[in-house]
Amino acid sequence: AQSVSQHNHHVILSEAASLELGCNYSYGGTVNLFWYVQYPGQHLQLLLKYFSGDPLVKGIKGFEAEFIKSKFSFNLRKPSVQWSDTAEYFCAVILPNTGGFKTIFGAGTRLFVKA
Amino acid sequence: EAGVVQSPRYKIIEKKQPVAFWCNPISGHNTLYWYLQNLGQGPELLIRYENEEAVDDSQLPKDRFSAERLKGVDSTLKIQPAELGDSAVYLCASSLGIAGGEDEQFFGPGTRLTVL
Numbered sequence: 001a002q003s004v005s006q007h008n009h010h011v012i013l014s015e016a017a018s019l020e021l022g023c024n025y026s027y028g029g030t031v032n033l034f035w036y037v038q039y040p041g042q043h044l045q046l047l048l049k050y051f052s053g054d055p056l057v058k059g060i061k062g063f064e065a066e067f068i069k070s071k072f073s074f075n076l077r078k079p080s081v082q083w084s085d086t087a088e089y090f091c092a093v094i095l096p097n098t099g100g101f102k103t104i105f106g107a108g109t110r111l112f113v114k115a
Numbered sequence: 116e117a118g119v120v121q122s123p124r125y126k127i128i129e130k131k132q133p134v135a136f137w138c139n140p141i142s143g144h145n146t147l148y149w150y151l152q153n154l155g156q157g158p159e160l161l162i163r164y165e166n167e168e169a170v171d172d173s174q175l176p177k178d179r180f181s182a183e184r185l186k187g188v189d190s191t192l193k194i195q196p197a198e199l200g201d202s203a204v205y206l207c208a209s210s211l212g213i214a215g216g217e218d219e220q221f222f223g224p225g226t227r228l229t230v231l
Contacts, residue, residue, distance in 0.1 A: 043225075090158075094215075107157050
């Protein structure tokens with residue numbers, strides 16, 4: 001069955017540390033890839049997305065993600081995290097399915113940044 | 116612009132009671148999604164509408180869950196009767212409706228349901 005795996009459920013970093021959150025999906029065809037973020041007390045919102053072209057995509061707030069097709073991965077990175085990056089991060093994959101397409105979310109990674 | 120509106124924000128009911136959730140998507144968004152989010156998990160799609168048509172309800176437990184999107188705008192998700200295992204956050208999202216699902220989904224605040 002198609003699935004999305006986020007390897008770390010909880011991550012704790014100090015400010016200025018580098019961040020990499022893993023995301024792997026299980027589907028052999030073409031996919032669209034997203035990272036969503038949920039800040040404390042707020043709605044889920046889009047961080048960045050990949051459809052085609054340059055596999056390195058840049059999003060808001062200094063985040064970027066790299067699509068590696070051979071590894072079925074779409075890892076999220078940020079060179080230097082801030083306390084305000086404390087949030088829950090969800091990887092999502094859109095693939096062809098009933099009704100045209102299907103969205104599958106990973107279980108999420110809770111990031112806590114220590115000031 | 117106004118975001119996706121959901122009500123109520125919180126609901127506590129006893130098992131076997133009915134419950135309904137309401138969603139008003141962003142104006143102009145043709146696609147509407149209902150998701151279920153259990154604690155410690157990501158959102159799981161229950162149903163997706165393109166305008167008033169339910170194009171993917173394969174994950175909706177139809178014995179107790181129902182949904183409607185009359186006139187292709189607002190939507191209501193109902194559970195009857197509710198079970199203890201239905202306790203979760205119910206999220207509504209909307210998007211413009213670009214073919215292939217390439218568009219961003221905008222999420223509402225969710226309704227946190229507790230079944231006692």
